Amino acid sequence: MIKDIQHCLFRLREFIRSHRAVYAPAYQIENIAASLTGRLRHLRIPESPPKEVALCLRFRDEARYLDEWISYHHAAGISHFFLYNNFSSDAYQEALAPHIDAGHVTLIDWLHVPASPAAEEDCIRRAIDRFGWVGFLDADEFIVIKDGRSIPELLSEFAGQPALALHWYYFGSNHHRARPSGGVINAYTRRAARPNRHVKCFVQPAMVTQNKNSHSWFFRRARLARNESHQRVFGSIGNPTAERAWINHYYTKSLEDYLEKAARKSTLDIIGIKQPSRQPTRADRAMLENNDIIDQSAIAYLAARRRCVSSAKPWPDQFENVTQIQHASS
Numbered sequence: 001m002i003k004d005i006q007h008c009l010f011r012l013r014e015f016i017r018s019h020r021a022v023y024a025p026a027y028q029i030e031n032i033a034a035s036l037t038g039r040l041r042h043l044r045i046p047e048s049p050p051k052e053v054a055l056c057l058r059f060r061d062e063a064r065y066l067d068e069w070i071s072y073h074h075a076a077g078i079s080h081f082f083l084y085n086n087f088s089s090d091a092y093q094e095a096l097a098p099h100i101d102a103g104h105v106t107l108i109d110w111l112h113v114p115a116s117p118a119a120e121e122d123c124i125r126r127a128i129d130r131f132g133w134v135g136f137l138d139a140d141e142f143i144v145i146k147d148g149r150s151i152p153e154l155l156s157e158f159a160g161q162p163a164l165a166l167h168w169y170y171f172g173s174n175h176h177r178a179r180p181s182g183g184v185i186n187a188y189t190r191r192a193a194r195p196n197r198h199v200k201c202f203v204q205p206a207m208v209t210q211n212k213n214s215h216s217w218f219f220r221r222a223r224l225a226r227n228e229s230h231q232r233v234f235g236s237i238g239n240p241t242a243e244r245a246w247i248n249h250y251y252t253k254s255l256e257d258y259l260e261k262a263a264r265k266s267t268l269d270i271i272g273i274k275q276p277s278r279q280p281t282r283a284d285r286a287m288l289e290n291n292d293i294i295d296q297s298a299i300a301y302l303a304a305r306r307r308c309v310s311s312a313k314p315w316p317d318q319f320e321n322v323t324q325i326q327h328a329s330s
Helices: 001-015 020-037 063-075 090-103 118-129 153-159 255-263 270-274 281-288 297-311
Strands: 055-060 080-085 107-108 134-139 141-145 165-170 199-203 210-211 216-219 246-249 294-296 325-327
Touching: 001 294, 020 216, 055 118, 063 080, 063 090, 063 281, 063 297, 080 090, 080 118, 080 297, 090 107, 090 255, 107 294, 118 134, 118 141, 118 210, 118 294, 134 141, 141 153, 141 297, 153 165, 165 216, 199 216
Parallel strands: 055 080, 055 134, 080 107, 165 246
Antiparallel strands: 134 199, 141 246, 165 199, 210 216, 294 325
């Protein structure tokens, strides 16, 4: 009962904060303050900014999903992965061994509660001299770019901006009760009809002053992240847009996955610890949500990127649109 009340209060707070007249000035006040006092504001800016792109991931007990997530984003143009293990007890080392041996993964045992924001800021310190951009995703989030370009090619459009903020599409359960075999992007192809207002960011390490939360950052000279349409983004949320690039957020997965994650105490961030987003009492409802549209865009994007890699072309001839969607009939 108490958890249900806390959940309702959290949702009320989120509703109030969703109004731009409230969240935009509040964020910008913090952004200005961080430009003066931020924990990363004194980092040395490289004379010649690196060009390659890295991803940062905090994870706990995600071994079964790590190989697919890394392989997918490597095909999308990511050069390196900084993985922060936060008290995992599964076979994550076995899953990561081939990627570590190939030099694609730096594995950090991050025994801190909460993991954030210290993990993200540690990643910035590690990356600032090596990578021009770093993205911050979870293991259930997959980037899709509509015209099939790589992530570095998309980011090149935003070279003058401190960050690119991409919106989520929430994906549902596909009505799976038990965990299906095979990969995530093939097993879950139903999503919400509209993108979510929350964002995740790719940032230029030399331009950040401090991590705000899992969704947003503060920047030098109090600058602002931009969305895919080059519009300003104030913090964690914005006007949802997913015309050119977005994040497939496989939040729910099967009932088995949902309940397993709901039973696991979060250690990743303050919000997750105080207000877990997955509740056992909401499991049946969660199984029904976000199943409105059939969307195979991630499958198509991965196939397109693999063709690019094999042919050494920027992106495939005759490749116009990876979005493959239709209204779900059931």
